[in-house]
Amino acid sequence: MAVNQTTEGYELPCGRDVETVWARLDETDAHQRDCPHCTAARQSLLVLRSLTEVMTADESAPSPGLTGRIMSAVRAEVRRGDLVELPSAEPGGARISEAAIAAVLRFAADQVPGVRARRCRIHAIEDDPGAIEVRMTIAVSYRHFAGALDRIRERIEAAATGRIGVRLARLDLTVDDVYQP
Amino acid sequence: MTVELTSDVPGCEAHVASQVIAAIAVRAATGTSGVIRLEPGLVGLVGSLVRTARGQLTRVDPAPTDGVRVTGDQNGLRIEVDLVTSGQDQVAAVAGRVQRAVARSVHDATGLPVAEVTVSVLDVELSR
Numbered sequence: 095m096a097v098n099q100t101t102e103g104y105e106l107p108c109g110r111d112v113e114t115v116w117a118r119l120d121e122t123d124a125h126q127r128d129c130p131h132c133t134a135a136r137q138s139l140l141v142l143r144s145l146t147e148v149m150t151a152d153e154s155a156p157s158p159g160l161t162g163r164i165m166s167a168v169r170a171e172v173r174r175g176d177l178v179e180l181p182s183a184e185p186g187g188a189r190i191s192e193a194a195i196a197a198v199l200r201f202a203a204d205q206v207p208g209v210r211a212r213r214c215r216i217h218a219i220e221d222d223p224g225a226i227e228v229r230m231t232i233a234v235s236y237r238h239f240a241g242a243l244d245r246i247r248e249r250i251e252a253a254a255t256g257r258i259g260v261r262l263a264r265l266d267l268t269v270d271d272v273y274q275p
Numbered sequence: 276m277t278v279e280l281t282s283d284v285p286g287c288e289a290h291v292a293s294q295v296i297a298a299i300a301v302r303a304a305t306g307t308s309g310v311i312r313l314e315p316g317l318v319g320l321v322g323s324l325v326r327t328a329r330g331q332l333t334r335v336d337p338a339p340t341d342g343v344r345v346t347g348d349q350n351g352l353r354i355e356v357d358l359v360t361s362g363q364d365q366v367a368a369v370a371g372r373v374q375r376a377v378a379r380s381v382h383d384a385t386g387l388p389v390a391e392v393t394v395s396v397l398d399v400e401l402s403r
Contacts, residue, residue: 145332148331167314167315169397170315170397177395180366180367180370182371182394184375184391184392185390185392186374186390186391186392187393188367188370188374188393188394188396189394189395189396190370190395190396190399191395191398193397194366194396194398197398201401256365257362257365258366258367259366259368
């Protein structure tokens with residue numbers, strides 16, 4: 095069985111190998127100037143050399159936004175893991191991350207005077223697409239304590255349907271702190 | 276991945292690369308009211324950086340494809356779009372608008388049927 099030598103040069107139809115063309119890239123001889131095969135090979139090698147020179151000379155530091163883009167991509171990767179079905183009439187469907195729902199509902203709770211939202215956990219209901227269960231812990235001021243839970247419930251329910259488009263099947267609220275005034 | 280296009284010219288075949296379809300989808304999605312930006316994952320970010328580097332070498336400015344994945348074939352494309360919406364609009368409504376806009380734009384530009392567009396809203400910007 096014959097084995098080709100891997101170090102053997104690539105021979106052009108005119109008989110000259112590419113190694114020779116590469117060696118005479120800047121100092122062409124009479125054959126290389128007239129031969130169409132050598133001319134085509136030389137053009138390709140010139141492009142290759144210019145590209146490698148550009149890459150070698152590129153010493154630019156990562157752009158300031160690159161770190162932000164990487165962190166954003168990492169966050170997106172994490173959020174893609176926990177998705178809740180949204181109502182959709184189009185083929186393919188639509189979904190939203192649990193973290194995004196939690197952010198919207200915490201924001202809604204914070205809009206109630208005297209209320210600070212803390213942890214918010216979202217669970218999709220498997221048998222009921224588009225419906226969610228929410229568990230939220232909050233801190234409430236003394237001054238606004240009376241009736242606060244009802245106001246929070248209204249705001250969160252309105253945000254779930256109005257801002258997101260999901261139905262609030264269950265909401266568990268835990269007041270785990272009180273603050274002044 | 277490339278997808279064969281319908282051609283009426285005898286002896287002629289036309290194909291379109293998946294990143295071209297992705298670029299059309301990105302343009303349609305980002306132009307939809309209520310969409311803040313598309314959100315590439317780590318794989319999408321790496322692909323984007325490679326395309327940008329290649330574009331610098333060849334001196335072309337590649338159209339963005341971040342946040343969109345295309346699969347399927349000429350019988351039906353499946354397009355996935357990951358994005359961030361504005362807190363001013365209902366998320367489900369924005370997602371529906373994106374599904375319709377992407378399917379219409381890709382079909383109008385390529386003539387290919389779009390079997391489904393899946394929209395994943397990964398974040399909602401509440402400050403806007």
